[in-house]
Amino acid sequence: MGQTIAQKIFDDHRIGSPDRDVHVIRLDAVFCHEITTPPAIVDLEQRGKDRVFDPARIKVVIDHVSPAKDSKTALQGKILRAWARRQGIVDFFDIGANGVCHALFPEKGFVRPGYTVIMGDSHTCTHGAFGAFAAGVGTTDLEVGILKGVCAFRTPETIRINIAGSLPDGVFAKDVILSVIGRIGVNGATNKVIEFAGPVVAAMDMESRMTLCNMAIEAGGTCGICLPDRTTVDYLWPFIKNDFDTPEAALADYARYLPDADAVYAQTIDHDVSALTPMATFGYRPDNVKPVADLAGTPVDQVYIGSCTNGRISDLRIAAQVLSGKRVSDAVRAIVSPATPKVYNQALDEGLIKTFMDAGFCVTNPTCGACLGMSNGVLAEGETCAATTNRNFNGRMGKGGMVHLMSPATAAATAIAGSIANSELFKG
Numbered sequence: 001m002g003q004t005i006a007q008k009i010f011d012d013h014r015i016g017s018p019d020r021d022v023h024v025i026r027l028d029a030v031f032c033h034e035i036t037t038p039p040a041i042v043d044l045e046q047r048g049k050d051r052v053f054d055p056a057r058i059k060v061v062i063d064h065v066s067p068a069k070d071s072k073t074a075l076q077g078k079i080l081r082a083w084a085r086r087q088g089i090v091d092f093f094d095i096g097a098n099g100v101c102h103a104l105f106p107e108k109g110f111v112r113p114g115y116t117v118i119m120g121d122s123h124t125c126t127h128g129a130f131g132a133f134a135a136g137v138g139t140t141d142l143e144v145g146i147l148k149g150v151c152a153f154r155t156p157e158t159i160r161i162n163i164a165g166s167l168p169d170g171v172f173a174k175d176v177i178l179s180v181i182g183r184i185g186v187n188g189a190t191n192k193v194i195e196f197a198g199p200v201v202a203a204m205d206m207e208s209r210m211t212l213c214n215m216a217i218e219a220g221g222t223c224g225i226c227l228p229d230r231t232t233v234d235y236l237w238p239f240i241k242n243d244f245d246t247p248e249a250a251l252a253d254y255a256r257y258l259p260d261a262d263a264v265y266a267q268t269i270d271h272d273v274s275a276l277t278p279m280a281t282f283g284y285r286p287d288n289v290k291p292v293a294d295l296a297g298t299p300v301d302q303v304y305i306g307s308c309t310n311g312r313i314s315d316l317r318i319a320a321q322v323l324s325g326k327r328v329s330d331a332v333r334a335i336v337s338p339a340t341p342k343v344y345n346q347a348l349d350e351g352l353i354k355t356f357m358d359a360g361f362c363v364t365n366p367t368c369g370a371c372l373g374m375s376n377g378v379l380a381e382g383e384t385c386a387a388t389t390n391r392n393f394n395g396r397m398g399k400g401g402m403v404h405l406m407s408p409a410t411a412a413a414t415a416i417a418g419s420i421a422n423s424e425l426f427k428g
């Protein structure tokens with residue numbers, strides 16, 4: 001029987017199956033940040049198990065609230081920092097070198113096709129863009145992962161979503177994933193892997209694929225996975241060039257993870273995007289999605305561009321293109337957080353930061369901060385934010401606040417208009 005990509009990765013990593021439906025797999029990497037890892041560290045310490053399975057396979061960042069905003073977040077950083085030093089973890093990213101985990105780790109080449117990765121973070125699914133199985137886990141699984149380098153998962157039933165047609169001008173990966181979630185719902189992929197395939201995904205760059213996979217969890221998915229191809233290999237080449245003679249050789253090797261033509265899927269969905277227009281959410285669920293045109297004129301108090309969904313260089317480029325020579329409306333305040341130091345530097349070099357500042361944006365250091373309503377842009381009760389993030393739950397960016405999710409182009413256009421707006425740049 002043919003296999004999906006997730007089944008092939010599981011076969012490659014399985015070290016045991018306590019029952020037919022549970023698979024214990026070997027982990028290629030365990031990622032850690034300062035919100036969810038400290039409780040695991042403290043618990044392991046208390047149980048006399050202050051060890052790690054392999055310091056080279058553990059990657060650590062302080063990103064959620066950085067620099068620390070109060071004593072509690074400072075303590076979280078302190079525990080993580082001390083642990084990374086004590087365990088000899090070399091890939092530890094602190095102030096000055098830190099960025100949003102799901103943007104920083106791919107940049108460092110930490111994820112490869114066929115890898116298995118866990119992290120105590122729901123958007124770990126982002127890394128599936130590289131043809132990896134990457135899943136968010138709770139504290140207990142994280143502890144086992146840190147200690148033994150293994151994790152147990154149920155059989156990865158897979159939904160195949162073929163993104164068909166071609167993307168119209170001014171419509172981006174964010175609009176695609178919002179339209180998918182709007183179609184299948186917040187439980188549409190619960191406990192399943194989503195395989196994103198089809199010509200539109202094949203034509204996407206890695207950053208767009210990360211945006212796509214990032215929001216798999218908002219449809220309940222364990223992981224989103226794109227098929228490794230030449231685009232994947234080219235992105236990773238600086239990191240894998242010692243492992244392969246040529247990019248073609250890497251491609252041939254990674255091809256062993258490609259799904260079989262007769263792979264068995266729980267569901268197959270053909271999602272044609274040829275007529276798609278920019279999308280945004282309303283209300284408090286990521287599947288409350290409408291065309292931006294239908295929400296046009298909805299007032300917002302704040303615009304936020306950043307996060308693991310859309311804080312990468314391509315996102316900043318498109319937002320700056322929309323903002324070029326324009327000013328943010330007096331009705332809103334606007335904030336941009338480049339997702340990593342590399343993105344920040346590139347944005348500086350390319351003059352994007354100047355464009356943002358000339359338009360009236362506040363530019364913050366790389367951090368999650370505003371995205372989860374912890375720092376650098378928390379909403380007041382009753383306020384709304386147009387954001388390029390991935391979650392619009394009630395109070396997500398601040399108690400009593402509301403979030404409209406959208407692409408960077410739409411967020412920039414909204415900043416200029418002071419209310420939800422489509423970008424003029426792509427009209428006609």
Ligand SMILES: CC(C)[C@H](C(=O)O)[C@@H](O)C(=O)O
Nearest residue numbers: 035036064120121122123372
């Ligand atoms: C802090 C962390 C546990 C959380 C997550 O798992 O997603 C955060 O990253 C978020 O986006 O809300």
Ligand code: SF4
Nearest residue numbers: 123307308368371372
């Ligand atoms: S940017 Fe937002 S969604 Fe992404 S990891 Fe940080 S808090 Fe979570």
